[in-house]
Amino acid sequence: MTKHYLGADLGATKTHVLIADENGKVEGFAEGGPGNHEVVGYDGFQANLQSTFTEAIKIAGLTADDLSGSGFGVAGYDWPAEREPIMAVINTLKLSGAVELVNDTQLGLLVGSPRGWGVTVVSGTGCNCHGWDASRTRFGKVTGGGISCGEFAGASELVFMTVRMLSYAWTGRGPATALADVFMEKYGGPNLDELMQNILTGKIGLNPADARLVFQVAAQGDRVALDLIRWAGHELGELANTVIKQLHFENEDFDLVLIGSMFDGSPLLTEEMQNTVYPFAPKAQFIRADEPPVVGGLLLGMDAAGCKLEGSARLEMIKKLGSGIRSKGKA
Structure with missing residues (x-):
């Protein structure tokens, strides 16, 4: 059975959500409003994440239960004390697979x-x-x-x-x-x-x-x-x-x-x-x-699910995901 992964890049001006399969086929991509709680508050963060996720998962023709792993890079996640409230927002998506959270800078x-x-x-x-x-x-x-x-x-x-x-x-x-x-x-x-x-x-x-x-x-x-x-x-x-x-x-x-x-x-x-x-x-x-940071989020999701790519396989996946996003006229 094909595995599917999600990557999300949430910054001060926009939210990107990417969904792709284990072979690097881009299945869904969506862009929404700011995802930094320091800019829009936790309610705004949740609303923008939810709407962008909903659009991307609909385009992909999948549900949250279909995702094996998800990686989130969130601007404003700078200290351990911020992990719990940010994860509380992410958990409203009801993702069934493994989830990892980092500061959005790390996606680079x-x-x-x-x-x-x-x-x-x-x-x-x-x-x-x-x-x-x-x-x-x-x-x-x-x-x-x-x-x-x-x-x-x-x-x-x-x-x-x-x-x-x-x-x-x-x-x-x-x-x-x-x-x-x-x-x-x-x-x-x-x-x-x-x-x-x-x-x-x-x-x-x-x-x-x-x-x-x-x-x-x-x-x-x-x-x-x-x-x-x-x-x-x-x-x-x-x-x-x-x-x-x-x-x-x-x-x-x-x-x-x-x-x-x-x-x-x-x-x-x-x-x-x-x-x-x-x-x-x-x-x-x-x-x-060369490629948008949300691609790093998807790799993070793959890592979280135990599908860590190394060397040429990793580089090929990055290029395929970036090309797939561009083919949709996004990012």
């Missing part, structure tokens, strides 16, 4: 590393960094606390710093920047005075999607925007170095997997990250994950 390493171990850095709406060694007995991570813990930089943190540079341009503490023009154009302010007033009085609220404006202005050569991208790359490199140090990888040959939409913004982000990492860990192998 599962899908992006040919060896299945190393360090992974995510830079999407937020940022995070996790890793483990070849035996998967030593683990490393940062707090996942973002700005409050001095961890940068996803799109949220980049926009946060952009507001700072706009304020410096307004006060004269820093140079003028074309960032002011593009943000005034988007939000309708006739001048920087009014833009800053509207931001600081809460009349308008910048959001992580505005990070693309920073990349656009940087591509035009604006010094402030370029420095912001370099800053973000350096900070992401520092996150990686932190976990590299925890795992004692400084002199090791290991995979360093990058996932998240920020890495699509400009090659300068990765270049600056490399400038920060290579002096500390010169054998790091930078890899931009």
